[in-house]
Amino acid sequence: MLLQRIQQQFIDSADLKYQCAQSLAPVVEAATTAVLASVTGGGKVLSCGNGASAAAAQHFAASFIGRHERERPELAAFSLSADASVITGLTNDFDARVVFARQVRALGQAGDVLLVLSTTGNSPNVVAAVEAAHERDMTVVALTGARGGRLAQQLRDTDVHICVPTDVPARILEVQHLVLHCICDGVDAQLLGLPDTLSNEMENPA
Numbered sequence: 001m002l003l004q005r006i007q008q009q010f011i012d013s014a015d016l017k018y019q020c021a022q023s024l025a026p027v028v029e030a031a032t033t034a035v036l037a038s039v040t041g042g043g044k045v046l047s048c049g050n051g052a053s054a055a056a057a058q059h060f061a062a063s064f065i066g067r068h069e070r071e072r073p074e075l076a077a078f079s080l081s082a083d084a085s086v087i088t089g090l091t092n093d094f095d096a097r098v099v100f101a102r103q104v105r106a107l108g109q110a111g112d113v114l115l116v117l118s119t120t121g122n123s124p125n126v127v128a129a130v131e132a133a134h135e136r137d138m139t140v141v142a143l144t145g146a147r148g149g150r151l152a153q154q155l156r157d158t159d160v161h162i163c164v165p166t167d168v169p170a171r172i173l174e175v176q177h178l179v180l181h182c183i184c185d186g187v188d189a190q191l192l193g194l195p196d197t198l199s200n201e202m203e204n205p206a
Helices: 002-023 025-040 052-065 084-093 101-107 124-135 149-154 169-192
Strands: 045-048 077-079 113-117 139-145 160-164
Touching: 002 025, 002 169, 025 045, 025 113, 025 139, 025 160, 025 169, 045 052, 045 101, 045 124, 052 077, 052 113, 052 169, 084 101, 101 124, 113 124, 124 139, 124 149, 139 149, 139 169, 160 169
Parallel strands: 045 077, 045 113, 113 139, 139 160
Antiparallel strands: none
């Protein structure tokens, strides 16, 4: 019984990814183009999310500052979810809803990209971060699930919305991780040229 349930998890995840391969590829390409234009034009990517999405935001920043699969120069990225002192201080002194927005206003500039992750699209602090990014004339790349929630309503025509077509949080997160890897790989491909294969070329994998 448990074995079958585990196998079904793999099948469900694979089925959703296969479904998203065609439907999400164009918007993932648009997101990659926006991120590439920013970092090659002297800008940076600010990323944020809550819980598991916060971990994904940190993973993305680490891949940009370090590397995804191939050696390349450092790219400017910063996770707004990473600094515990800043997050707890802002939550204590102000309001949890502004924990990302104040960082965006402090660090964001025109030409930067705000990368936000939310399974529901209804996280108040993420929605507030998008509003702050628009005040700074930043482009927003939003990764959500379901129908995008309140976040989808805040996005502009110049933003990019990658919406995973499911309500299951685990499946949403799995596809979002793949999307982040696609963005990193796409940026590398544009900067370094296309590799011969899609195999992992890391010499020292974590």
